[in-house]
Amino acid sequence: MPKKILKRYMPDRQRIREIKSLEFLGEKLHAPNLWHLNRRSVSRAFAVGLWAMYTPPLPWQMVIAAILSIYFDANVPLAVALVWITNPLTWVPMYYFAYLVGTWVLGLDSFTFTEFSSFFSIETAWSLGAPLLVGCFTLMNLGAVLGYFSIRWLWRRSVRQHWEFRKLRSKPLNSHYLVNLSYRAYRKLLHLHHADKL
Numbered sequence: 001m002p003k004k005i006l007k008r009y010m011p012d013r014q015r016i017r018e019i020k021s022l023e024f025l026g027e028k029l030h031a032p033n034l035w036h037l038n039r040r041s042v043s044r045a046f047a048v049g050l051w052a053m054y055t056p057p058l059p060w061q062m063v064i065a066a067i068l069s070i071y072f073d074a075n076v077p078l079a080v081a082l083v084w085i086t087n088p089l090t091w092v093p094m095y096y097f098a099y100l101v102g103t104w105v106l107g108l109d110s111f112t113f114t115e116f117s118s119f120f121s122i123e124t125a126w127s128l129g130a131p132l133l134v135g136c137f138t139l140m141n142l143g144a145v146l147g148y149f150s151i152r153w154l155w156r157r158s159v160r161q162h163w164e165f166r167k168l169r170s171k172p173l174n175s176h177y178l179v180n181l182s183y184r185a186y187r188k189l190l191h192l193h194h195a196d197k198l
Contacts, residue, residue, distance in 0.1 A: 034069060035077070046078070106131060
């Protein structure tokens with residue numbers, strides 16, 4: 001189930017409380033409904049987190065994710081954690097990709113990756129102007145839409161597989177049943193059984 005996987009990697013409440021830049025949100029940040037793990041809150045968290053992740057280089061992406069989570073009733077720790085996909089190790093390739101998307105949309109010439117990486121920093125990013133902003137805006141919205149609908153689809157698929165496994169598990173696995181079971185269905189049963197143990 002998605003809940004088991006997400007719980008394993010999500011930051012807990014204490015870690016979120018220790019983020020100083022989020023202190024101004026006070027008790028709003030700790031409303032119980034912002035910590036639930038269900039299809040609605042998780043899909044919204046992915047939309048919020050992937051949107052805030054590509055915000056043009058700013059030091060307060062976590063703040064944006066937390067505020068949007070409160071507004072859209074999304075899972076706060078998940079949305080805040082997702083913005084860390086952009087970090088000091090990934091900034092250059094990710095923002096270069098955004099810059100390329102922007103130059104493609106605007107029909108402009110672009111720097112090579114070597115040229116881009118030689119001068120890019122959070123301080124100099126704004127000097128890239130429209131190509132970076134357009135690229136970031138395009139990827140922010142694309143990421144939010146893809147994240148939202150992908151999670152909803154994966155969640156439904158996981159729930160459906162779980163129910164299928166429960167149906168299969170309720171049937172006796174005698175030799176007659178196994179002989180009549182197709183190879184594909186049997187492999188699916190084994191896969192579901194393995195997934196249920198995780």
